[in-house]
Ligand SMILES: Cc1ncc(C[n+]2csc(CCOP(=O)(O)OP(=O)(O)O)c2C)c(N)n1
């Protein structure tokens with residue numbers, strides 16, 4: 159199996175879907191000759207031309223609105239929002255329209271739309287190039303929310319997203335674009351939207367994570383295994399909505415202790431729902447407090463290096479949280 | 487405006503009556519911004535800073551506008567390229583260096599924001615974010631407050647031509663038209679939004695062509711001619727103060743640098759185009775004009791250069807010596823304290 163980076167896997171998925179289905183097209187800011195500011199669409203404009211890889215005006219509301227309209231009319235748009243921080247102008251289109259279309263039309267109209275967007279901090283991006291926005295969207299029924307943590311999953315899940323009849327928000331951990339490498343199967347494959355993935359087996363406690371935090375969690379798990387003999391189970395959530403409750407609860411039944419790691423600020427973040435489900439449906443297995451490791455409740459990730467490090471969960475903070483919970 | 491890029495056009499000073507000392511000061515502010523900006527690129531190449539977004543090539547419209555307004559009296563909501571505007575209003579290279587290095591004492595955001603996200607309360611420069619065009623309706627709101635209070639201030643805002651595709655721009659300008667607000671909106675049209683050329687942004691040839699749909703005055707100006715820019719902003723300010731409402735000014739200019747230090751502009755525009763535009767460099771044009779008029783001589787230019795170098799060296803050294811903000815400073819300033827004197831007990 160060839161090894162590739164996260165961003166290469168994402169590009170390959172789009173390339174293959176453009177080739178497979180003529181209804182697929184890409185739009186977004188700078189996705190054309192520039193190949194996207196992170197190079198996710200590099201080469202696709204030259205290969206598929208300006209009708210299939212369309213540089214949009216600088217207006218996210220319309221990127222999504224156009225995508226919804228084209229999807230309703232039978233196309234399979236992939237809309238790129240340059241940074242997740244800039245998805246907010248499109249909030250109304252996503253929340254009021256894409257999410258509710260199927261329900262409000264009694265199942266008559268579907269919105270087979272993919273919205274891809276890089277998210278997350280640790281890149282010196284300050285308040286507006288670091289945001290994690292998944293909780294806003296995972297809150298709304300009718301939207302699927304996917305965050306891959308490995309190149310294999312990124313490619314397979316993105317292909318599933320393109321083929322899904324529903325709107326899918328596909329958030330990509332941008333710090334991992336070139337940092338995360340991994341093996342990707344040759345040839346055609348998909349990874350289904352829905353199932354979470356147990357990426358490390360262990361008996362002492364379960365760490366739930368996704369995206370960049372999953373990458374760090376695996377490293378932290380190895381560290382505490384080597385240094386402290388703690389064996390973590392790690393669950394990569396992968397599909398945040400709709401959630402794979404069975405896998406999430408299954409691991410908790412086994413370990414009885416849970417740590418949820420996410421890089422958004424803590425209050426009402428994604429981890430709150432996991433914690434609520436575990437305490438509600440897994441109460442009799444509970445063997446310690448359900449812990450969350452997340453960013454502090456401030457309005458954004460600050461720019462200055464010292465403050466950004468303070469904000470961001472990373473390997474050391476995760477390892478410390480694991481040790482503390484294991485000792486409980 | 488001249489469209490012949492082969493020759494360096496002159497400076498259109500018609501109707502502009504400024505003292506020689508003011509003209510020299512305008513030159514100094516353009517030069518100071520240019521050299522500060524160039525230093526930022528050097529620091530980035532040296533790996534000392536992580537990010538820079540440049541205002542090189544945009545100095546004429548920014549300095550022209552800054553001098554046509556009253557710093558600290560009028561309000562400004564400038565966008566990320568407006569280093570020269572900020573410096574001309576009272577921001578300093580030292581402030582900017584602290585932002586570039588993200589160090590303690592950075593005055594606009596406590597180094598919470600990326601560099602070039604301006605905001606200086608004492609100068610009436612309102613804090614700016616990254617999502618583009620958000621400042622336009624806010625500037626209209628500032629202008630509404632000015633109007634409601636019967637003040638003679640103006641609200642000034644700027645943005646790029648690509649950013650005019652956002653709904654924020656239309657909605658803000660619509661308010662300005664409906665309520666005849668004392669607003670000046672300058673669009674620095676450098677014909678690219680990162681890689682996207684202006685013809686993929688709008689189907690009309692000029693941003694200012696949209697002014698009639700808002701019911702505001704539309705003006706096109708050579709954005710690389712500092713005195714022409716000064717004149718149109720001055721006129722817009724007079725219009726605003728006399729109840730004539732808002733003005734949409736389109737300054738035609740160019741960005742000779744990549745979009746930011748993260749960009750590679752070779753992927754989307756030919757080198758010849760960049761070279762052609764460099765012949766219209768606003769600083770060189772103004773310098774030639776001032777030399778010709780006898781307002782500057784080579785010695786004066788050398789003195790300004792030395793002064794800029796000295797000021798920027800000092801600013802850089804001070805910023806490099808400054809500590810990072812304490813990590814816990816990340817936790818501050820989430821809510822402003824409530825005024826307890828306003829509490830009414832039942
Ligand atoms: C809402 C939003 N979407 C996307 C971006 C990313 N972005 C930053 S600058 C820029 C291009 C702006 O172009 P223009 O308005 O022409 O200004 P210029 O940079 O050319 O001066 C883009 C797409 C952003 N900052 N905000």
Ligand SMILES: [Mg+2]
Nearest residue numbers: 646647678679
């Ligand atoms: Mg532009």
